Amino acid sequence: MPENDRLSGCLDEINVEFVEREATPPLLMKLSIQLHLSGLSLSNTVSFLEVFGVDRVRTTVHNWVHKADLQPESGRSPNHVAVDETVIQLDDEQYWLYAAVDPNSNDLLHTKLEPTRTNVIADQFFAELREKHDVDNAIFLVDGAVPLHRACEKHGLDFRYERHGNRNSVERVFREVNRRTTSFSNCFSNAEAETADEWLRSFAFAWNQLI
Numbered sequence: 001m002p003e004n005d006r007l008s009g010c011l012d013e014i015n016v017e018f019v020e021r022e023a024t025p026p027l028l029m030k031l032s033i034q035l036h037l038s039g040l041s042l043s044n045t046v047s048f049l050e051v052f053g054v055d056r057v058r059t060t061v062h063n064w065v066h067k068a069d070l071q072p073e074s075g076r077s078p079n080h081v082a083v084d085e086t087v088i089q090l091d092d093e094q095y096w097l098y099a100a101v102d103p104n105s106n107d108l109l110h111t112k113l114e115p116t117r118t119n120v121i122a123d124q125f126f127a128e129l130r131e132k133h134d135v136d137n138a139i140f141l142v143d144g145a146v147p148l149h150r151a152c153e154k155h156g157l158d159f160r161y162e163r164h165g166n167r168n169s170v171e172r173v174f175r176e177v178n179r180r181t182t183s184f185s186n187c188f189s190n191a192e193a194e195t196a197d198e199w200l201r202s203f204a205f206a207w208n209q210l211i
Helices: 003-013 026-037 042-051 058-067 119-132 146-154 165-180 193-210
Strands: 080-090 093-102 107-114 139-142 158-161
Touching (some): 042 058, 058 193, 080 193, 107 119, 119 146
Parallel strands (some): 139 158
Antiparallel strands (some): 093 107
């Protein structure tokens, strides 16, 4: 699909009806949300609006992104699913980001941000993934993390150990998340876990539209 078609489709799916008494034209709001989720900083997004004579602050754009409540599309039926986990820093606290990616399309299927890394949380992650997508017949690609192995076994999912190859797709997602968080460092500054989780879902929506 041509890049401009993907962008147009993404804009159509962004709903800005949540905004009341907003003087900014809806199309500019949608473009601002899309540009920020695609990699433009809040400061540069505000500068983009200024070109059209619209004066807004960074927190306004930030609120647009979160109130839009964007979610990655559900109902996928991938043949393979790459699953991994990584540490995300929220100020001085560490959280675990779980992610599942379709390595054939590089689509981000599901994310989960948790303060700890346990068998129970891994089990919950796979349960949520199965609710969103038809993955019961997929082959899961996992590394040596024991909680991921146990969760696959508990849910009766076929999995195999793979350090590289198709699992690189989920590493690519993690690299982009790390690049995007707060001045391109691996940290969300002044953000609650819920806010970071919302941003990750919005990021997944934009990632799937533009990859």
